[in-house]
Amino acid sequence: xxxxxxxxxxxxxxxxxxxxxxxxxxxxxxxxxxxxxxxxxxxxxxxxxxxxxxxxxxxxxxxxxxxxxxxxxxxxxxxxxxxxxxxxxxxxxxxxxxxxxxxxxxxxxxxxxxxxxxxxxxxxxxxxxxxxxxxxxxxxxxxxxxxxxxxxxxxxxxxxxxxxxxxxxxxxxxxxxxxxxxxxxxxxxxxxxxxxxxxxxxxxxxxxxxxxxxxxxxxxxxxxxxxxxxxxxxxxxxxxxxxxxxx
Numbered sequence: 001x002x003x004x005x006x007x008x009x010x011x012x013x014x015x016x017x018x019x020x021x022x023x024x025x026x027x028x029x030x031x032x033x034x035x036x037x038x039x040x041x042x043x044x045x046x047x048x049x050x051x052x053x054x055x056x057x058x059x060x061x062x063x064x065x066x067x068x069x070x071x072x073x074x075x076x077x078x079x080x081x082x083x084x085x086x087x088x089x090x091x092x093x094x095x096x097x098x099x100x101x102x103x104x105x106x107x108x109x110x111x112x113x114x115x116x117x118x119x120x121x122x123x124x125x126x127x128x129x130x131x132x133x134x135x136x137x138x139x140x141x142x143x144x145x146x147x148x149x150x151x152x153x154x155x156x157x158x159x160x161x162x163x164x165x166x167x168x169x170x171x172x173x174x175x176x177x178x179x180x181x182x183x184x185x186x187x188x189x190x191x192x193x194x195x196x197x198x199x200x201x202x203x204x205x206x207x208x209x210x211x212x213x214x215x216x217x218x219x220x221x222x223x224x225x226x227x228x229x230x231x232x233x234x235x236x237x238x239x240x241x242x243x244x245x246x247x
Contacts, residue, residue: 004029008226009077009171009233013118016059016076017068023076027056027120030078033169034122040150043163045083045141046091047123052078055120072118073232080165080173082158083124083141084131085111085220086205094207095129095138108205109241110174110220117236125160125173130208134184136160147189155184161223162189172224172233176206178217186223193223194230201237202244215246 004012004026015021031049038044059076081087084094086104093099107115115121129138136159137143144159146152147167154163158175162185165173175182177195186193201220203209210218222233240247 001025001029005033005168006225007171009074009079009119009224009229010226012077012171013074017063017071023056023059023120024053026076027052027078027122030122030170033167034164037147037167037169038164041145041147041163041167042142043125043144043154043160043167044080044123045126045160048090048121051089052120052122059118059120072116073236074114075118077119078122078170079114079119080123080125080161080170081111081121082127082161082173082175084127084157084176084206084208085174086207087111087121087124090124092207093140094131095127095140097139099207100140106205109202109243110237111205113237114174114233122170125164127158127160128156131157131176131178131181133157134180136163136185153188155188157181158193158223159185159188162186162191162193165189165191165223165225168225171226172222172229174220175223176203176218176220178210178214182221182223191223191225192227192230194221194234195219196221196234196238199246201234202241202247204241204243
């Protein structure tokens, strides 16, 4: 367990499949890390720890029942989701006060696909108001602070993702980008992020949603501790869903 906060999600999933690491132990360790670091960062703005622990136990049982060849590429590995994506049961305000109290009823397409690959979301992370600014600060959750210097910003709008991954607490997460919203937080927080080509990964289930020509610029994509996770996550997330007109 000594290096679980430095290796990739791919490496962690391999250890789980090979029986070297249980998902429940990894999830518990990451929850402890978030609880230690997040009070200073304000990166994770809502959590689902009880559900995540139940999902981790179910993942361990599924692995025992089906064998490693029948589980997803990120089976049992914890992750985070940008709050602008719908995650069932979690807030989806994008930092807009008029949406306080709104809870997602279903998962966004990219969230569902990440979970389908075996990843277990621990919660949702901060963003700029309506994903419009280059810092992650809003009147619902406040400002997210940089893990390398708490008086510095984390970039935006996927800054909560950048901060919690950059802190070492989680190996990867899901962000979105129009004009730098994955790329700037990745740079500011010392992690890897990728803005895919338009239409590769569905944007369905995000708020706010662009229209018309804007659909060519908004993309969903992975943010990771290690670069080796980028392509496997894109593989898990890509492809049309019959909803997003850009795909």
